[in-house]
Each structure stands twice: as C-alpha cells, then as structure tokens.
Amino acid sequence: MMTIKPEAYIRSIGKSVVKKVGTRSEKIIDLSLNESSFGASTLALEACQKRCSRLFRYPDPASTDLRNAIGQAFDLDPERIACGNGSEELLDIIGRLYAGRGDEILYSENSFMQFPIVAMRVGAKAVTSHEKNLTTVVDALLEKVSDKTKIVFLANPNNPSGTYVPKNEVKRLRDNLPRSVVLVLDSAYCEYVEASDYSDGLELVEGFENVVVTRTFSKAWGLAALRVGWAYASPSMIGVINRMRGIGNVNAIAQDGAIAALGDPDFVKMVCQRTCEERQWLTSQLIPLGLLPIESATNFLLVEFPAEANHSAGAAIGYLEKFGVAVRDVDDYGLDEYLRITIGLREENQVLIDGLRQFMA
Ligand SMILES: Cc1ncc(COP(=O)(O)O)c(C=O)c1O
Incomplete structure (x- = not known):
C-alpha cells in the first residue's frame, strides 16, 4: 500500500x-490544478471590482452576509456554517481541533493529499485503507478504525481518481463510526456529480455531532483565486471551528465575490x-x-x-x-x-x- x-x-x-x-x-x-476552465460569473467579477473602492475597510470577521447567502442557497442554518480561506483552511482547522500527537487520522489510500499534510502538521499518524478500482471501500476504512482514530477524511468525489462513493455507503460509514471519531466529508467537486445515488453529504450531518461537510467556491464556481470554502456541521462543531480560525480569514473581496456568485446558479x-x-x-x-x-x-x-x-x-x-x-x-x-x-x-x-x-x- x-x-x-x-x-x-x-x-x-x-x-x-x-x-x-x-x-x-x-x-x-x-490542465494541472483542477481549476474550472470556464471562468466565473460576471456578477462575481463585478462584485469583486466594486469592493475595490473600499479596500481600507476590514472584512466582516464573521462572514455574516456570506453565511446567510450560503444558507439561503442551500437551505441551511447560517449559524451552522463556518467560512474559510479555501476549504483547505477548514480541513486544517478540523485536524488541529480533533487530532494530535499519538492519534490516528484515517483516509483511503489514494485520497486528496491535504489529508496526510494535516496529519503531519498535527503530529498524528496517517493511516490508509485499501481501495478497489481506485475507489474508497467503506468496509476497508471501517476495518482500520482503532481507539486512536480521531478523524476520518473522505473526499467524495475523490482527487486524484475522480471516483465517488454512493450515498448509502457514506451513510453506512457514518452509522458505523464511533461518535468519538470526526467524519469529514470533503465535497469539493460535488457540483459536478450527476449520479442519482450521490449525496454532497449535507443531509448526513443532521443529528450527528461528529459529521462535517466541507465545500468550496474554487471549483465549479470558478473562484479559486479568492480562496473561499465553507463547512457545515453541528452548532457545537461550528462554534469551535469559528474560535480556531483567524479573524477576517475570508477577505472582503472574496466574501462579496462569493455572495454574488451564489446569485447566479x-x-x-x-x-x-x-x-x-x-x-x-x-x-x-x-x-x-x-x-x-x-x-x-x-x-x-x-x-x-x-x-x-x-x-x-x-x-x-x-x-x-x-x-x-x-x-x-x-x-x-x-x-x-x-x-x-x-x-x-x-x-x-x-x-x-x-x-x-x-x-x-
Ligand atoms: C478534494 C479536494 N478538497 C479540497 C480542495 C481544496 O480546495 P480549496 O481551494 O477550497 O482550498 C481541493 C483542491 O484541489 C480538493 O481537490
């Protein structure tokens, strides 16, 4: 492996x-970085330009309007959303919050490279499970869960394979994980998935304090340069993520650009x-x-x-x-x-x- x-x-x-x-x-x-080749909405570009006339003002440290706009667009409670400087920042914060030296962070063997980076940064051991046809196998992940496992990362769909795990399997993973293990569903590419048996994971958060979904404006929304990601989880998890992140971690141009992009589905x-x-x-x-x-x-x-x-x-x-x-x-x-x-x-x-x-x- x-x-x-x-x-x-x-x-x-x-x-x-x-x-x-x-x-x-x-x-x-x-064609090397999985950016969108189709640019961004003109509404987003205009909003970014407009914000340039007020560069002397700090951004809203709570990304309030952006969280409200995300909540409205995806029918979610804005109080359960935290915004990040890209979803990468949120993955990093989750790692720092829930794992440390002597702990294990688990993910499928060909998962997104950020996962071992997070493990390295927090001093945790990176543990991998085997795949079938370059696709995550839920039972293989479950077999590797130990009493040291603190976080399971699942990029769905995955980078670099592009493959996805169907909703029922993700649900089975969630249901069989101890509640002490944080399940991170990284849905960076969810907008592209057409399969009817797929879920971006938002519905799997309900009733589970240990499940968090991360999303990004860097891919289908075409705003990679702005660095805007968001996480959806229980109020308690969002509370600690918000305490850990930097103040003004999402800059003002990024907030306005992402809000405008949401207005152009x-x-x-x-x-x-x-x-x-x-x-x-x-x-x-x-x-x-x-x-x-x-x-x-x-x-x-x-x-x-x-x-x-x-x-x-x-x-x-x-x-x-x-x-x-x-x-x-x-x-x-x-x-x-x-x-x-x-x-x-x-x-x-x-x-x-x-x-x-x-x-x-
Ligand atoms: C699976 C996956 N998750 C997260 C990210 C990070 O995205 P962001 O630009 O929001 O930090 C990427 C970027 O390539 C990715 O491939």
Whole structure:
C-alpha cells in the first residue's frame, strides 16, 4: 500500500507554482490544478471590482452576509456554517481541533493529499485503507478504525481518481463510526456529480455531532483565486471551528465575490454541463489512442498510460510541454502510470488530444 509522503506534496505544489509564475507564459494551457476552465460569473467579477473602492475597510470577521447567502442557497442554518480561506483552511482547522500527537487520522489510500499534510502538521499518524478500482471501500476504512482514530477524511468525489462513493455507503460509514471519531466529508467537486445515488453529504450531518461537510467556491464556481470554502456541521462543531480560525480569514473581496456568485446558479449549472460534455468528448478521444481514463464524476480525468518507456505517463508530460499543455503527474501516490488532466475548454482539449495523438503515434 502506498502512503503519500507530505514532502512530496509540498514539492509538487512548489512545482506547479514555479511553472505558473516562472517559466509559463499566458499562453500555457494549464490542465494541472483542477481549476474550472470556464471562468466565473460576471456578477462575481463585478462584485469583486466594486469592493475595490473600499479596500481600507476590514472584512466582516464573521462572514455574516456570506453565511446567510450560503444558507439561503442551500437551505441551511447560517449559524451552522463556518467560512474559510479555501476549504483547505477548514480541513486544517478540523485536524488541529480533533487530532494530535499519538492519534490516528484515517483516509483511503489514494485520497486528496491535504489529508496526510494535516496529519503531519498535527503530529498524528496517517493511516490508509485499501481501495478497489481506485475507489474508497467503506468496509476497508471501517476495518482500520482503532481507539486512536480521531478523524476520518473522505473526499467524495475523490482527487486524484475522480471516483465517488454512493450515498448509502457514506451513510453506512457514518452509522458505523464511533461518535468519538470526526467524519469529514470533503465535497469539493460535488457540483459536478450527476449520479442519482450521490449525496454532497449535507443531509448526513443532521443529528450527528461528529459529521462535517466541507465545500468550496474554487471549483465549479470558478473562484479559486479568492480562496473561499465553507463547512457545515453541528452548532457545537461550528462554534469551535469559528474560535480556531483567524479573524477576517475570508477577505472582503472574496466574501462579496462569493455572495454574488451564489446569485447566479445558472452559471454553475452551465459550467457543470459543459464540463461533463467536454469530459465525455475527451474520453471518446483518449480511448482510441490507447489511453484509459478512470470514469470520473469531476472536472478532471485520471488517465492510465502504457507501461513502455516511450509512451509512459512520465514521457507524456515532457512531450505535452512542447504543446504548451501542463498536466499533473501522480507519482507521489505511487500511480506512476497515470496523469491527472483537468477538463479544459474544447480548443484546449483539442490541443491536448493533438499532442497526445502525436505522442502515441
Ligand atoms: C478534494 C479536494 N478538497 C479540497 C480542495 C481544496 O480546495 P480549496 O481551494 O477550497 O482550498 C481541493 C483542491 O484541489 C480538493 O481537490
């Protein structure tokens, strides 16, 4: 079983940043970070610009209007919502609140890399469970629960695989976990999921003091630069998250941009529909080339490359750079034969496919 090394994660983030601000020109087609390729609502952009005339004012430290807007949009009690500087901040706070030295943090083996990072930061042991077909197996997770387990993280759908766990299975996980274990349902990519047996987890929080859902504006809402995430949980858990987070952790432009974005749900629907169409198109183009995408519920594809050195995933990365296309290797997971590719606009996807066709010839 492969355990992700946190140093590798930090290295890979570093790599991306260097590419972005260093060697990359504006013309680079960046399909490496799972950002939305479809931009943000014009309402959000206008709200951000408008807020620039009042930059001398601090943000609302409680993100009150934003929590109210989220509550209204998703029919939730705003008092049970905490906002973060990206959902990443909230995952980190949850880790610091509920786990420490000598404790265990549990997640499925190819889960989001933030989870081992959180474990490392708080000095807890990262414990992983095995997967089937790159998908979380609930029984495998349950088998690894010990009296030291303090947090179970489930990214659903997962990054980097793009696979999801159906609602009934997540419910079974929740119901079989001791109430002393915090279950974190990281639903960063939930907007993209079309399957009817999926749940973003919000309904699974009711009546469970130990369940928290995290969401983000970074993906389908197209506001990655603003860093806005939110958590939904019991009032007591939200209370402690709020005491742990920094004052003004969500800046004023970010709050206003996210509020305005919530007022344009049709934009997100359009983004998800186009993402799904492009994902299908990419899949239809990749398979004849002998490249095998894992079925994804998200805005990215994990694609398996052949083992031969000249057609390998590692060789493809360098080859695609010549076409100005950046994709993400997943060697840190031990998935050396795969690349993770964000769904781009059609013209971007076409450049990717042209490059891969030549690469595979
Ligand atoms: C599964 C998952 N959760 C959370 C995040 C973090 O998102 P945010 O931008 O809200 O910090 C990501 C980002 O890629 C992700 O893939």
